């Protein structure tokens with residue numbers, strides 16, 4: 001079973017309009033209310049790809065109920081801890097440019113966090129754990145670190161997809177996989193990533209610290225993957241990007257969905273990039289048929305470790 005943990009879920013209020021005027025009244029007639037948050041997106045796509053998944057984390061209020069009901073209706077198993085705080089609503093404006101407004105995370109009590117920790121302690125070797133999205137400030141970094149250490153002690157491979165100081169602190173626990181985009185990778189090293197070559201250089205530095213797989217996603221340019229054994233570059237299929245929210249999460253889902261079935265890193269990477277692009281080409285997250293259609297368009301090149 002692949003467990004995803006979204007500490008800070010959301011409803012993604014996603015709206016389309018021809019152009020957006022800041023400081024003016026803008027009217028729009030196309031609106032979607034998707035359950036959001038990175039772990040939740042990973043679970044939603046895994047379910048569509050036919051992989052068993054349980055979404056956990058913290059959710060509360062009418063928005064939290066909406067998120068949990070939506071997931072259940074889609075067939076995603078849920079095991080959330082309910083909070084007094086109302087789950088945030090993130091605003092995604094799709095006009096001539098894409099703008100996003102993400103709210104802060106909930107206040108989590110020690111007791112609520114202990115309930116989550118107890119769930120994670122029950123995971124075992126055949127399970128996977130994905131910690132994804134921003135992490136509430138009400139919890140100390142050491143407590144997050146302990147969750148990942150528990151996974152390691154119980155031989156549960158874990159994936160970390162967060163950003164900023166949390167990413168910097170938690171990569172020390174040596175995840176199986178991290179998937180920064182080029183900005184998140186740059187942030188880790190205080191540099192600007194300008195090319196695939198730059199991405200490879202800094203991804204290698206991370207692998208040298210003990211992280212098993214580093215995928216750096218590069219939007220329409222595809223992605224690179226660095227592991228102890230190999231450096232791979234993937235092209236992204238060409239198409240019209242409609243909504244790239246969740247594309248990175250979809251890449252993670254596609255990679256895991258393929259990897260858990262056949263343990264072939266290169267095939268999993270190809271499937272992951274196709275899944276990311278399939279999501280970028282649709283309003284919501286992708287369906288399996290879209291991924292199957294795109295997978296052969298993703299070209300994988302093996303590069304030399306330099």
Ligand SMILES: Nc1ncnc2c1ncn2[C@@H]1O[C@H](COP(=O)(O)OP(=O)(O)O)[C@@H](O)[C@H]1O
Nearest residue numbers: 181217218219220222236241247248276277280
């Ligand atoms: N405009 C696009 N065209 C084709 N594929 C895309 C596009 N944007 C994103 N993708 C796909 O989604 C993956 C993740 O996108 P990216 O924007 O890098 O991640 P994140 O959402 O984490 O910032 C890319 O590696 C690529 O496969």
Ligand SMILES: O=P(O)(O)OC[C@H]1O[C@](O)(COP(=O)(O)O)[C@@H](O)[C@@H]1O
Nearest residue numbers: 036037038133134245246247248249
């Ligand atoms: O937890 P954060 O960093 O605020 O991000 C949450 C947002 O990220 C998303 O999960 C999308 O992530 P990606 O576009 O990086 O795949 C949205 O659904 C959600 O609104």
